[in-house]
Amino acid sequence: MNFLISKGAPINVIIDSITPLQMAISSCFLKGVQILISLGASLGFNGLQTALNACTGCSNSEIVTLIKSKADNDYESRYKNYSPPTFSSSSNEDLIRRINSKYRNPLPSNINLDMLSDMMNNSYDYDIALNILLSIANIDHSPIDILTPEQAEFRDKLPIHIRNELWNFVKNNINNSYPVFRTAYCAITGAKLDNPYSRHSHLLFIATRLGNFNAVKNLIEYGASIEEVEGFSCFFSPSLEAISKDRSDILSLFIKAGLRFDHIYSNDNFTLINACIEFNSMKCFDLLFEKSSLRHVVVETPMMAVLQTFERTGNDYFINKLIDKIDIEYEHIVDPSFAEYLLFKEGKIPKFHYTSYQRPKLTRKTNNINILVDKLNQSGIAQPILAYKVLEVNFHANINEVNRLRIPVILH
Known part of the structure; x- marks a missing residue:
């Protein structure tokens, strides 16, 4: 090893998804680990994992202790394989449950708007507000229907005159609603609103997914931070979503708002520049090219x-x-x-x-959710691996369990 390094062998080279340091760790080669670290080998995310993650397959306690002593816990937390949290509704305050429990098919035209008003004024969490809005909104929902099947199903069953009545009521009373509800409304419509609620950076993905430039712009002007949601394995990425549609206008907003170009998206094994290339997004590529690192950090x-x-x-x-x-x-x-x-x-x-190495691709299981799998195949989701986890974890194998699927709470 010393001979190869002395002849110029790159220390951080990634061959078949693994670095020399990761190989030394998994092989329990203590001396090799010590030499590579002393020469500046990267402990960060390279290929498919970090050096600390490679220690999960190492039985040498000295190696594990050494790597742990040098690891940055904040950095490592970005790449932990958390299952994305789910968007569950409140049993006591959820408008949709209350409507469904009171009015079964067909819903009457004299629906109680006081109930909707109450929810607009008492939506203290984005999940509740978005559950209401995405169930009645008269906008183009198609980009997010795959992520919100329960809301889409409810919305499609609503008679059009009732949906119009509900949505018009929301629009006419939005300025008097609770700030959380107003801010969520802005995220899906692009409306310019005053006094938005804080902690709304996670709404950037929804706005980007809907392709709503004005909504993204407004959220950023209201203080949403792109860096709060980029490069974390447990969050959907607004930037990857913009790149997947070659929305250079939206990506430009993120860049102006302080987007870093060196994030690693571990669920997809992407960098921003690699994503531009794979999605054939030339306009986004041109925005990033001169400022992006061309380092080899993923597969x-x-x-x-x-x-x-x-x-x-x-x-x-x-x-x-x-x-x-x-x-x-x-x-x-x-x-x-x-x-x-x-x-x-x-x-x-x-x-x-x-014929060379490829980033890991989504492996779909054979079960009874072919309809949703087909929709996933046809969707433009920037993060298919993460999206499939949502389906896999919440939907399981039984098509009759559709009500168990919820939108991910990237939303609070």
């Missing part, structure tokens, strides 16, 4: 992502941008397909085919 280097996009779409835009910026020697070490691409470019082989 794929940016060039690996580029070559896959090139094979899939024939778009060589990203290749032309990257080719003069990358370390050619390093790319040859970690990416066997890079050499094949160069041969293809020189006309020495007739066709290019990517």
